[in-house]
Amino acid sequence: MSTTDRETRIADAVLVLAHRPMDFDPLELLHDLTGQVVALLPVRCAGVTLLDRNTREPVHVTASDEVCLALERGQSALGEGPCLDSARARRPLPVLSLTEPPGSLRWPRFAPYARRAGITAVAAVSLCLPQMYLGAMNLMMTRPADVSARDLRLARFLADAAAVALAHQQQLADKDTVLAQLQRALDSRLVIEQAKGVLAARLQLSMDEAFERLRAHARSRQQKLTELSARIARGDVPTELLDPTR
Known part of the structure; x- marks a missing residue:
């Protein structure tokens, strides 16, 4: 087969x-x-x-x-x-x-x-x-x-x-830990939306493009997406994200 x-x-x-x-x-x-x-x-x-x-x-x-x-x-x-x-x-x-x-x-x-x-x-x-x-x-x-x-x-x-x-x-046993993980996901979604908005405005990108840029940067540097997003939402945008050639 x-x-x-x-x-x-x-x-x-x-x-x-x-x-x-x-x-x-x-x-x-x-x-x-x-x-x-x-x-x-x-x-x-x-x-x-x-x-x-x-x-x-x-x-x-x-x-x-x-x-x-x-x-x-x-x-x-x-x-x-x-x-x-x-x-x-x-x-x-x-x-x-x-x-x-x-x-x-x-x-x-x-x-x-x-x-x-x-x-x-x-x-x-x-x-x-x-x-x-x-x-x-x-x-x-x-x-x-x-x-x-x-x-x-x-x-x-x-x-x-x-x-x-x-x-x-x-x-598959600790229900409270799994629920806590999911609650973190619920809490994190807002800061990721904020970071997408910051990148979209700064780089003149669509929201989809901003998110892909955000994910690619986090993965290439082995960072958590939520942590990178929180940094950007505070106004601290990594220079490499603004200029991918660097």
Whole structure:
């Protein structure tokens, strides 16, 4: 039996998600998860919503790009949408159309908002450990017919790989430590947004380009993304980031 290129890419993705250094940044792991899903599945973008440790309400954490991030924020503002439903119900969602007649739409305010961004269908897979629900990964599509049940199983498999990385040090046993990791991710997302805004303004970049510049700089210097972002948000922008040739 021969191994296809896609199968090799899937195996590489699992390794990237599951094998992390001891002090990895949980927010960067979750962003890597959305990136791998978009690279391997016929979806437009993907995002992660976690349950806040204190309120147990769903909060958007990260997304593969600014389109998905805007859709995540839109759901929070509108108070409805697939990400919120999946996280609150603690269960996955199958592929659901956003193009049904207005009277039959599940999310009458979110659906037209998403369609204006080119999204015609959504789905969600759970992010969880045995006996511990963490949140949901949300999939946004422009061509829902291209997304099969096998694709959704792969998305769930990749989400499981990321969840294993979150709990690996505790051997899937220490619930409080895993929840603390996720709370750090929730807290960190705001400072990363601030750093993206600073770079976008200083370098005349899009927010997606600013984030990629930020990640590349952190990785090339083996820095945590959150720590670098906090430095930039304080106004201390590394010279090398402003001038990549240096």
